[in-house]
Amino acid sequence: MAVITRILLLFLVLCLAGSAIEARAEKKVKVIASFSILGDMVGNVGGDRVEVTTLVGPNGDAHVYQPTPAAAKAVGGANLVVVNGLGFEGWMDRLIQTSGYKGPIVVASRGIKPREMTTEEAEEHEQGAKHEHKIDPHAWQNLSNGLIYVENIAKGLSSADPDGAAIYKANTDAYEAKLADLDRWVKAEFAGIPKPKRRMITSHDALGYFGAAYGITILSSMGVSTESEPSAGGIARLIKQIRQEKITAVFIENVTDPRLMEQVAKESGVKLGGELYSDALSKQDESAPTYIKMFENNATKIIAAMRQGP
Numbered sequence: 001m002a003v004i005t006r007i008l009l010l011f012l013v014l015c016l017a018g019s020a021i022e023a024r025a026e027k028k029v030k031v032i033a034s035f036s037i038l039g040d041m042v043g044n045v046g047g048d049r050v051e052v053t054t055l056v057g058p059n060g061d062a063h064v065y066q067p068t069p070a071a072a073k074a075v076g077g078a079n080l081v082v083v084n085g086l087g088f089e090g091w092m093d094r095l096i097q098t099s100g101y102k103g104p105i106v107v108a109s110r111g112i113k114p115r116e117m118t119t120e121e122a123e124e125h126e127q128g129a130k131h132e133h134k135i136d137p138h139a140w141q142n143l144s145n146g147l148i149y150v151e152n153i154a155k156g157l158s159s160a161d162p163d164g165a166a167i168y169k170a171n172t173d174a175y176e177a178k179l180a181d182l183d184r185w186v187k188a189e190f191a192g193i194p195k196p197k198r199r200m201i202t203s204h205d206a207l208g209y210f211g212a213a214y215g216i217t218i219l220s221s222m223g224v225s226t227e228s229e230p231s232a233g234g235i236a237r238l239i240k241q242i243r244q245e246k247i248t249a250v251f252i253e254n255v256t257d258p259r260l261m262e263q264v265a266k267e268s269g270v271k272l273g274g275e276l277y278s279d280a281l282s283k284q285d286e287s288a289p290t291y292i293k294m295f296e297n298n299a300t301k302i303i304a305a306m307r308q309g310p
């Protein structure tokens with residue numbers, strides 16, 4: 001009996017030791033993503049092997065983000081940091097410095113063709129933020145650029161965790177196929193809308209790459225200053241412009257105050273085309289919790305508004 005008990009005990013000890021080793025082998029690659037869209041991409045490429053921490057979460061505005069001590073701690077303990085680049089995360093260098101992080105940094109936008117913002121766009125876009133960027137940072141708003149982002153992330157993950165390279169490759173291939181399909185669909189849909197109807201105004205000039213990729217003229221919202229509460233004259237000029245340019249819909253964005261565009265829609269009699277997601281994903285239970293769903297949401301709403309036009 002005693003021998004059997006001892007054998008059983010030994011067996012139990014071996015089992016426990018075995019699972020401890022397994023747990024160590026399954027330790028996840030800790031990745032910091034600067035904002036929600038990158039966080040989703042990293043999750044798609046990394047799957048179960050990665051643990052993603054997103055600094056600027058759903059509906060958050062990365063332009064005005066202020067890193068917290070908790071963020072510095074998370075960055076300090078990471079294996080990989082993924083940023084957009086193109087001047088989007090003006091706060092990142094200091095955060096990296098504060099955190100003591102010395103590991104690799106993936107600049108997801110590396111290799112894309114940067115789009116220059118007009119001065120007007122840059123001024124309107126900044127919304128009072130201290131830094132100034134002439135290069136439009138919102139490159140993810142073109143799915144072809146999204147594919148480049150995913151490639152850069154996959155490369156970064158594979159060199160940080162070579163054992164997972166085959167898994168990252170398989171995940172990347174599957175994800176890229178979905179993005180490419182979506183890109184073809186969006187291009188075909190917009191191509192079916194007459195060019196004069198492919199015009200829109202947004203409150204925050206974040207869709208420049210989107211417009212360039214899909215043949216849409218994005219008009220700058222003249223007369224609307226960067227102040228949080230635009231003047232009555234500014235709103236009147238915007239309404240006049242909407243009528244003159246025969247704009248058929250205006251949109252609100254998840255990272256900007258919706259009240260301006262709601263008022264403009266009401267006063268101009270133009271339809272409110274719904275909510276677009278530019279710089280952040282939505283929460284899980286809203287309409288754009290992933291990069292793919294964000295793109296589908298935006299394209300579907302813009303297409304519907306342009307089709308309904310006069």
Ligand SMILES: [Zn+2]
Nearest residue numbers: 063138206279
């Ligand atoms: Zn932005």
